[in-house]
Amino acid sequence: MSELEFMSPVGSGHLSTSDGGISLEDISDCTKVLVRAGRGTAAGVHLKVTYGRSRRRRDGTLICGSRPDEWTLLAGPGQGAAVVGSVSDEGFVSIVDISHGRAMLRISGSDSVDVLAKVCNVDLADDMTPDGAVFSGSVAKVTCDLVRDDRDAGRSYLISCERSFGGYLFAAMADACAEFGINVPAGLSVH
Amino acid sequence: MIVVPCPNCGPRNSSDLRNAGEVVARPDPATTSLTEWRSYLYLRENPAGWVTETWYCRSGCRRYFTIERNTSTNEIRESESS
Ligand SMILES: [Zn+2]
Numbered sequence: 001m002s003e004l005e006f007m008s009p010v011g012s013g014h015l016s017t018s019d020g021g022i023s024l025e026d027i028s029d030c031t032k033v034l035v036r037a038g039r040g041t042a043a044g045v046h047l048k049v050t051y052g053r054s055r056r057r058r059d060g061t062l063i064c065g066s067r068p069d070e071w072t073l074l075a076g077p078g079q080g081a082a083v084v085g086s087v088s089d090e091g092f093v094s095i096v097d098i099s100h101g102r103a104m105l106r107i108s109g110s111d112s113v114d115v116l117a118k119v120c121n122v123d124l125a126d127d128m129t130p131d132g133a134v135f136s137g138s139v140a141k142v143t144c145d146l147v148r149d150d151r152d153a154g155r156s157y158l159i160s161c162e163r164s165f166g167g168y169l170f171a172a173m174a175d176a177c178a179e180f181g182i183n184v185p186a187g188l189s190v191h
Numbered sequence: 192m193i194v195v196p197c198p199n200c201g202p203r204n205s206s207d208l209r210n211a212g213e214v215v216a217r218p219d220p221a222t223t224s225l226t227e228w229r230s231y232l233y234l235r236e237n238p239a240g241w242v243t244e245t246w247y248c249r250s251g252c253r254r255y256f257t258i259e260r261n262t263s264t265n266e267i268r269e270s271e272s273s
Contacts, residue, residue, distance in 0.1 A: 051199060051252065067252050068199060121204045128201075135200070136251045138207055143250045 006077065009103050009166035012188055015174055017181040021111040024173055024182065027158075028103045028166060031075040033083045034096045038069065042088040043095070047071045054132050054147055061086070064134045064147050072145065074104075074158070103166025105173060106149075108156035111180040116157060118176045122146070140172035193265050195258065200251035207250035214243045214257060239263050243270050 010026040037043040049065040062074040080097040122137040131150040142165045147158040174184045193205040213235045257270040
């Protein structure tokens with residue numbers, strides 16, 4: 001089956017500061033696959049990571065323990081069928097490609113934690129949410145799934161929400177970034 | 192702000208959860224009376240003091256759990272029945 005062409009719910013692509021303090025990027029086109037599986041199943045054994053943690057599979061897929069007995073698999077754009085096919089569906093298991101149903105942003109840079117702390121009430125300290133942590137919570141009043149996925153030894157977070165909130169979430173995050181030097185384009189204001 | 196300890200997610204702001212109300216024993220639908228069933232559906236003790244409650248972790252793990260909360264002080268402790 002060929003992949004459907006992806007249409008991002010976010011109107012803007014990539015905002016950043018020249019000093020690298022903040023980078024806010026729409027990566028909604030990445031592949032997202034939801035797996036629900038009982039602990040004794042082959043899928044559960046293969047995915048392995050517990051709720052709250054993530055690990056990168058050898059093929060680059062990020063396996064996130066997004067809830068008890070539930071995993072979200074993240075990969076590059078257009079890999080839905082391949083990622084779905086990489087998990088055994090034997091037993092009481094459900095595997096769904098949710099790529100088109102959810103928006104996803106990446107916020108990176110040294111100021112990213114301060115931006116996120118403005119709009120998210122989860123403790124972002126290293127001992128509570130270290131690199132690799134998977135957690136869910138309210139971000140600018142939208143229920144989101146978050147993964148701390150540090151890049152080049154710098155802080156980086158993946159934030160995903162339901163597709164219909166994607167445009168608002170990007171605008172709200174851009175607004176939160178404004179005081180750290182991001183130029184928020186006209187038309188992206190939440191005020 | 193009330194901090195509610197989710198057994199899966201840790202301490203969370205109560206705005207991330209939903210209070211599903213006092214824990215009440217469900218009578219057997221096969222043998223219950225109308226009065227008893229109505230009281231199970233609608234009537235609560237609502238004390239000023241300790242009450243055993245169910246909470247739903249809607250933004251986090253999406254699981255239900257039981258805690259005890261003091262309705263006068265919002266102090267929270269582990270439930271003996273959980
Ligand atoms: Zn929870």
